[in-house]
Amino acid sequence: MTTDNDVLADFRALSEIGATEAGGVERQAATVNDRLAREWLVDWLRARGFTTRVDRIGNLFGCYEWHPGAPYVLVGSHLDSQPRGGRYDGAYGVLAAAHAACRVHERFAESGDRPAFNVAVVDWFNEEGSRFKPSMMGSAVYTGKMPLHQALAVTDHAGVTVEDALTEIGFLGAEDGPRAAFAAEIHIEQGRILDKEGIQIGLVESTWAAHKYQISVVGEQSHTGSTVMADRQDALLGAARIIVAVRELADRFPEGALHTSAGQLIVHPNSPVVVAREAELHLDLRSSSLDVLHEADEMLNREFAAIEMSTDVRIVKKSAHFWPASEYQPEGVDLARELSGELGLSHRPMQTLAGHDSTNLKDVVPTVMLFVPSVEGISHNEREYTKDEDICTGVDLLTGVVERLCRGDLRQP
Template sequence: MTARANEFDNLRITLDPARDREFLDSWAELEVIGATPAGGVERQAATVEDGQMRDWFSRWLRERGFTVEVDRIGNLFGLLEFHPGAPYVLVGSHLDSQPRGGRFDGAYGVLAGAVAADRIRRQAADSGVTPRYNIAVVDWFNEEGSRFKPSLMGSAVFTGASDLEDTLNITDQDGVTVREALTVIDSIGERDVFGAGDGTRRLAAYAEIHIEQGRELEKNNFAIGLVDRTWAANKYELNVIGAQGHTGATAIDDRQDALLGAALIVVALRDIADEFGEELHTSCGQLTVLPNSPVVVPREVHMHLDLRSDNDQLLAAADAALRKRIAEAEIRAKVEVEHRKAHVWPGHHYQPQGVELARAVADDLGLTSMLVRTRAGHDSTNMKEVVPSVMLFVPSVEGISHSEAEYTSDEDMCTGVDLLTETLARMLDGALDSAITERA
């Protein structure tokens, strides 16, 4: 793909340390909200800290001329309108975090998108040449899925993958609904910002930049990851049901130990991962034990686990193996396993036009790039199903993520903003229109 030959081309080819400093100064303000002692952040969805973060971001947007709106599931948008009635290119990620999570996961993509959009606004004002499409920045609600499940909640409702009312009625462990939590932090809108709520606002494309959450870029010494495919993921919620008893008085053979059943499933997950090799990732990220007393045989355990792979056939085989091992655990521990929910995200390719666009921009900026498949889920996983989408990665030191030790250098962050700015500028002038036509 060749660069566009018009006045809005090559927006960010030359480096500008002053603009990098502006981004880093805003980043320094952002990363202290919800900061933890060991250098991470904790801003779980619709908590006080998440509300503080969203308030800060709303002020940041308004100070730069964005119109700020929130939709009915709590997605926060900053809108810049160049041509009334024209479609929007949407860019963003999420500001919520895991418990004691990292500073960069999600938040980098939101601020990078906002800064890129603001640079384009300034370029248009200075040159008098405006792009064909409008632009909007988004903070997706509850991408992480830690307080409320499942993850990717805001983008799932936005794209129609999940029902709004069902999602608003989901509760956290304390019985607080999504609707109630969003109301507390004043982050629930009365209508949709795009689509049915406002028929004049349509989307042309979507872009997201993120830390890699892996080590491919770092290992291979590349500056930019061009995401061409997502791994598929099967996520399960299980209840292991046993019978409560006294740990001293209940004979071993008489026990219906829910925790033993859960432990056998956890071990089975690792055994299955070892059996299938590097093409499969498995995990159990959460256990809730009832009654969780030191002298009581547990009567019930709630579990959240997943299988991930880039190979659909392998994933199906792993799923069958897991179900077999769950049945064996039921027999050995004398328990019953209830399958409460399963959330399935199939592996799909991103539109090749978007991948090639980002590759061309990286080449024009003199940046090294490589194809990378994402094992982690992102909001672009949902968005690529409804509009042409570009997903970009910057390096993450040692691939550490969902941890206070997560780190990406200032240089890599600024490089990513440069790349995203120029990629968005070309998207705003219709670089992915061919992908839109193909979808139609």
């Protein structure tokens, strides 16, 4: 049976892959460091009796089969990171899944029981969406929310397609992933509620809604010296006003009702002596209320019209990614609550403001989502940190959840 020391040693080893000087990791999807992390996981799984397979969108599965042909409990998260991201986001969930599945395998071997369902550890491809948009791509394709051909054709800023990038690192599979009966994921909270309240486990009951947009601000390229101010169609000026408008939009709602952001600004031609002809941005609106989200979108469209008038640019808005506010199956929440009580763990119900692969999985199979604390709520940052005892506690609880799911203790729809 794997121990807490094994978990921590493996986490340290995994964190060395793509490690940054400030204590984070750099493992964007389908890069060399992503490949190295995946190869490390493949070796770990195979050494413990799991078979590995990769599907057509690059999702990596480590499978243990008790009943040939039976569906699987899928448990995992993602190994890819943000640029100069944290060690824990995603990777902890994959490692916890690997240890939980290994422990469950050993428990059934010792007892001689044969569970109703098989188990598979999963590293979902491109959860972060930093190199290739949208985020949660691998799980979206697996669950049928995004067509495979569309995902494979997505390009990064250098023009490299997902298909070519996966081929380059040797993780473009030629088969379907295993059929799911249930799913589970554990993740750092990426917020400060659990840390602030001194609670060990978050039982995720529901998700916030999110609407992400790809924005192009189109102006006209000209000389910064000779073009008089009145004649300029400055795409960068229009983008700057959008950034301010998006931030101020959040302040027009009650505190905490709406989260907004603008990121990934790309300017063309990005020359110091040229008025920009185009600027590309990625906008993100999130709320627990679809009504708030729709109202914010209407306000934003009015702001766009005003910005177009005042700066003489054209704004093109394309929806990049959307998911509604929705609930996880209450039976899964109840199961996790019961097991938390048996282990003597403090716990509380929670919403997830961030998207996770389980956000997609819960729409097709009963899914359990768990949080462990994030110190000070820091995430997508090299200073991201979760205490060792919380790492190990999460693995203990996830092990119980996976065992019960494999036994078929959670009702299927």
